[in-house]
Amino acid sequence: MTIVYLDNNATTKVDPEVTEEMLPCFDKFYPNPSGTHSLGKQAREKIDLARQRVAQGLDCSPEEIVFTSCGTEGDNAAINAALNSRPEKNHVVTTKVEHPAVLNYCRLLEEKGYRITYLDVDTAGNLDTEQLKNSLTPDTAVVSIMYANNETGVVFPVSRIAEIVKEKGILFHTDAVQAVGKTRISMQELPADYLTLSGHKLHAPKGVGALFVRRNAPFSPFIIGGSQEYGRRGGTENTPFIVALGKAMELAVNNLEHEYQHILNLRDYMEDKLLQSIPEARINGDRCNRLPNTSSFAIKDVSGEDVVLKLDEHSICASAGAACKAGSMEPSPVLKAMGVPFHYAKGCLRFSLSRFTTANEIEFLLQKFPGIVEEMRK
Ligand SMILES: Cc1ncc(COP(=O)(O)O)c(C=O)c1O
Incomplete structure (x- = not known):
């Protein structure tokens, strides 16, 4: 049946075209992309192409893309980077309807002494931007509000939200894991500092994602190690899955x-x-x-x-x-x-x-x- x-x-499901693009990375382009030999360089070129494809999909520049292991990592890393850059501030604003990747990270921050505001939604799942405005204080370091809800699909007015937050000089992250590939997103038009996406929601495999980090936004790595991802994420790159994400993004956008x-x-x-x-x-x-x-x-x-x-x-x-x-x-x-x-x-x-x-x-x-x-x- x-x-x-x-x-x-x-x-x-992984798109067959994505699988096709990924498979040669297991038996042909398998060397470490940091290798200086020609095969290493070929693997690096594959990653560069994937970065370009993801950037094209988000209408941003390739240098603004950091590959991650999943959406959860992107969410954690963005909030972490924002807080590290503003050590004198201890307030975070989010909503009651975020994915656990944001909600539970915020609960952990609460245990560490941060003050978190969890914004309400109405019966239709919408957010009141006045409530958001009123929640922002001089102590607010970062606002993290999802693009679209994983349970209901409700889309928040993230451009308007980002404008409100940026007017106050506060950093803004959006978890766009459910939105990317389903709706057109342009980082030229959306003034967010950070945006998270995950491969397995758009027909790439599980275990790969990307974080958009705007060129002038502060960033410190969440995974500490080697100088991969231009020093923004330690760990040998997962070439096959990164290549898969690039192809998946290209297909989704086209x-x-x-x-x-x-x-x-x-x-x-x-x-x-x-x-x-x-x-x-x-x-x-x-x-x-x-x-x-x-x-x-x-x-x-x-x-x-x-x-x-x-x-x-x-x-x-x-x-x-x-x-x-x-x-x-x-x-x-x-x-x-x-x-x-x-x-x-x-x-x-x-x-x-x-x-x-x-x-x-x-x-x-x-x-x-x-x-x-x-x-x-x-
Ligand atoms: C809105 C949202 N954010 C984050 C995540 C976590 O993504 P991942 O499974 O890649 O860690 C999910 C996954 O369901 C999600 O729906």
Whole structure:
């Protein structure tokens, strides 16, 4: 039976073109890219090309890209660098709906004596920029606010947010792990100091990411070691995965408009049909202001976890909230922050589509899902 994979915010399938580009790095361009022999230089050229491709995708310069091991590292490294550069300040502003890569790092900072402001969101998952303005003090070193939410897909007005923060001379980081590859981002237009992305959300393998560091933004390495990444990250470069990320970025950016529309059409069709056929179900998050691929459903009086298991029996992969939260019956912090009532919150289910999602797969979901909910409610 074919698998209907609707859990792309957790991770995506590696694109075959990405695999093809990466494979020669295992048996041909395997030398250390720091090597001064010709094979080492060829490996270095591969990394340089990947850096150019990622930079092109973000409309920035290649020197502003630091390759990392994942989105979590990028998030941690950006906040760490910002705080290191402003040792006299001890206030950080973030939101209640960030990924644990930011939230738990902030909790650790709190234990170390930093003051953290966790901004609220409204019931549609939107952020009030007045609340942000009021939270900024002369003591604020850095603001870290995500570009788009991994559970609901809600997109924050990051350009406006960055402007507000930069007007006060405060450093700004955005976790764009869910946004990159799904929406066009230009670092010429977005005045952020740091931006994090992760390969496995855009059809590259798990275990590679990148951090954009604006040319004049302060930076100190998070991983201390050799002088790789122009002294910004120690550790021998993961040539195959960096090359993969470069190719994935190129594919995402070249096909963005076309894929955006394809995914959006499927997603909206799926939502309309499911809302018609499942009583007492609703969408979490602003319906207009969202990533095109993400649907978070709240279904009254069922357990999201149980529904996910039932869907799995039909080879449909979905997720009950964020991937890292699966297994817990506690509504996720995102749903709590949005004030989703408990009877709905525990029945929350996320479907996330990708360029590989087909109309047939959505039809298959539409055939199975309403019946499963009806059965469980009995
Ligand atoms: C918004 C967001 N930030 C950060 C991360 C962490 O990325 P990684 O899994 O590459 O560490 C994720 C992963 O789910 C995410 O969705």
